[in-house]
Amino acid sequence: MNKSSISILLVAVMVFLSSCDPSAKDPNVMFSEKHQDPIAELAVTDKPDHSKMSYQQTFYVPIYSDIYSDSENQKVLLSATLSVRNTTLDKPLYINKIDYYNTNGDFVKSYIDGPIELPPMATLNYIIEKEDDSGGSGANFIIDVEGVDETVKPVIEAVMIGNFSNKGFAFSTEGTPVVH
Template sequence: MNKRSAVVLLVTAMALLSGCDPSAQDPNVTLSENQQDPIEALEVTSNVDRSEFSYKETFYVPIYSDIYTDKDNRKVLLAATLSVRNTTLEKSLYINKIDYYDTDGALVKSYIDKPIELPAMATLNYIVEKEENKGGAGANFIIEVEGADDTVKPVIEAVMIGNFSNKGFAFSTEGTPVIH
């Protein structure tokens, strides 16, 4: 094999392997400003004394991975955007858990390994692609947040969107506090 063929083979292999990188196809990465996973970008890196925090709450957020349309087209897959918004002007909100469950209540995925910090007035949007159909019609997120005091209450919503033939679907749901 000559030098030119080896270079062409190497460049082709690199191109093919970069196409296998899951983060290269993740809309959360490709649609972000810095081409970085938004959750990883918010991971807590400094030491914050959270032992004094007086606000802690868990939210249930319904997500519809699919919906029934009619007897001929039983199921339409939907994309969902989870939105966690810090509504305070000066204080950070800390997110300790973002877990995704399916219709049967089985854990599909834990999105964070360590706490993330959402600065004042910031929003975390996270996309669940419509091709990710493990959740089903009764999918949901459990999100655990905490902050300095109860003025740091978030707004948590989900927006689902999808289409089939000439039908388009878009609707939203709100996070509900979980009663322990």
């Protein structure tokens, strides 16, 4: 066997092996610095003491999984990035819920099992792939956060990108506080 045949065989084996691991295709794993799920990286083992948290807020974040592009009602699928940013210089932000709902308001998925801690000035970005159209055109996230005081207020946004024909586009939405 010559060197080029061995090289081709090695590449084929590597491609085959990487296709066996579903997390290898997850963009949240692929694009993270440590090649781990960013939510799993932030999970806390010791639950925060809720009695010490004076700031608690729920946010509604609109997500568009798809939009209609023209009078023929062609649906264009979009990828979205949910971004939660801790804006404080010295205090962690705790995220207790990241729940995804579809256009009809039906619960689709919870992205966390327990609280996660976002360090000062850190950002959690989470990608919803273009092929995931489970949310529909009116999808949304409900996100619960808390912090030790009122200075721990996050910036929560979503950025959607897509393309239609030879045109690319992007737009963003902001998280809106929910009044209980």
